[in-house]
Amino acid sequence: MKTSENFRINSPKVVHEMIDGEVVIVNLERGDYYSLVKAGAEIWEGLTKGISRVDIMENMVQRYDASRENIETAIDDLIEKLELEELIIIEKTDESIPLNTTNNQSETKANTEKLSFEIPTLQKYTDMEELLALDPIHEVDEMGWPNAKQDL
Template sequence: MDQQHYKINAPQIVHEVIDGEAIIINLESGNYYSLQHSGSTIWHLIGQGWSTRRIITELSRLYRGTSEDMEQGITELIEELQQENLIIPCDDHAVYPEQRNNEIISDSEKKDFTKPVLESFSDMQDILLLDPIHEVDDSSGWPNPPNDSAE
């Protein structure tokens, strides 16, 4: 699993990172999710196509904590993201080259590592599943209505 790459399961998954929080919506299930702190960083790196091993290395650079705790937290989060069908394994990691960040971060600048927690919400399922974006094909594009509407 160390060299495994993943990608976000688009187009059924839409996401945005705002003020350090990853907000993720599964358009097929209507569930939405939140990842904060290290979880948001992991989500961003998955979206960039980084391998699991490289994500662990990068978090070790950004956070204070043991590599064992980080590896366990990252591994568990990736398993949970797969179970929720938010990410899928990707063999074609050449499309997303891993970029090195050589910025030096002093120990005093590092944040304490906390185990990432995927928060799941289903309270807006009905609204998200009724959204007309689900009924629009690629050729007409949102927000245009489908062409088969009767007048």
């Protein structure tokens, strides 16, 4: 029996949305938000769909002009950062039948020119933290939300 990893979004404290090829991820508990584009957005989408790390890597090797080692390192580094930021949860399971969720996209891309590979970067923004943490009922002044009470 082989050990595999399943990935899931750390719901309900994490929400995400794909907008014009960019994934925007919000940690509602901590008030941080994140951005992933290009290869990073593809990796995120694969993780959210339950595609295995191996299948994500195979798809990316077919699509991008980079060595297998560079792509594998980039995927592993991004997954590690996503876990450290508590955006995903990794569950190790024993599997007897491998789940092959590779789509046919790699087959159609094999005959076309490969895309340039950029190492995915998880952009983190913390400027919404105070705004999201603000209690809109109790911690406002007469001006209303989002104006915080000023302690004098």
